[in-house]
Amino acid sequence: MPLIVTDLAVARGGVPVLTGVTLRLDPGQALILRGPNGSGKTTLLRTLAGLQPPLSGTIAGAEDRIAYAAHSDGLKSMLSVAENLIFWARVFGRREIDAAVQAFDLHDLRNRLAGTLSAGQKRRLGLARLLVTGRPVWMLDEPTVSLDTGAVALFADAVRAHLAQGGAALIATHIELGLDAAMLDVTPFRATHDTRAGASDEAFL
Numbered sequence: 117m118p119l120i121v122t123d124l125a126v127a128r129g130g131v132p133v134l135t136g137v138t139l140r141l142d143p144g145q146a147l148i149l150r151g152p153n154g155s156g157k158t159t160l161l162r163t164l165a166g167l168q169p170p171l172s173g174t175i176a177g178a179e180d181r182i183a184y185a186a187h188s189d190g191l192k193s194m195l196s197v198a199e200n201l202i203f204w205a206r207v208f209g210r211r212e213i214d215a216a217v218q219a220f221d222l223h224d225l226r227n228r229l230a231g232t233l234s235a236g237q238k239r240r241l242g243l244a245r246l247l248v249t250g251r252p253v254w255m256l257d258e259p260t261v262s263l264d265t266g267a268v269a270l271f272a273d274a275v276r277a278h279l280a281q282g283g284a285a286l287i288a289t290h291i292e293l294g295l296d297a298a299m300l301d302v303t304p305f306r307a308t309h310d311t312r313a314g315a316s317d318e319a320f321l
């Protein structure tokens with residue numbers, strides 16, 4: 117089932133950020149979101165992932181199908197690497213974590229408390245959670261931050277394998293991942309000039 121976004125308008129802090137966004141993401145397809153800092157990539161991903169409502173427009177094919185990896189890893193620091201993955205698998209009604217451990221080379225870290233991992237190791241664990249969800253549509257916000265070259269390659273391989281299995285991915289990134297992916301620059305969709313004065317309408321920033 118494709119994800120179909122039609123004439124979407126999204127806001128942050130009550131201020132419109134993007135308008136008229138229309139896109140389609142088919143199974144097996146990756147789409148790279150591009151645009152300068154502050155242009156609205158995160159806001160678009162948050163809206164598509166269901167974390168905030170759109171101002172207008174429609175999103176079809178998203179219900180219970182999206183796994184979202186945000187800027188923060190959202191790990192449980194007092195659980196081990198394996199326990200974090202098991203916890204997330206159970207949230208999604210699943211048990212299997214071995215493929216995720218292998219894909220992100222976490223075997224030697226399985227019993228380490230997540231809070232004791234380096235930034236790049238935490239990011240690998242955060243991304244490994246995508247695999248345990250079993251969800252077909254990945255929404256990824258700057259997924260390669262803190263990753264070294266080898267880990268970026270592992271991540272790109274994981275995305276390729278996901279696509280080969282009929283999954284899809286929408287990825288906001290400033291770096292070249294070497295994926296066979298279409299590109300969407302959000303700049304043409306930017307809403308009118310940003311005049312906010314420190315406003316925010318969110319409980320959790």
Ligand SMILES: Nc1ncnc2c1ncn2[C@@H]1O[C@H](COP(=O)(O)OP(=O)(O)OP(=O)(O)O)[C@@H](O)[C@H]1O
Pocket residue numbers: 128129133151152153154155156157158159160310315316317318321
């Ligand atoms: N919590 C917030 N409350 C109010 N405004 C926000 C909040 N987060 C971001 N903004 C503003 O919303 C606009 C869009 O930000 P967004 O994070 O979506 O951009 P981005 O393209 O993801 O940027 P980057 O490349 O820097 O990650 C920016 O003007 C930003 O300053």
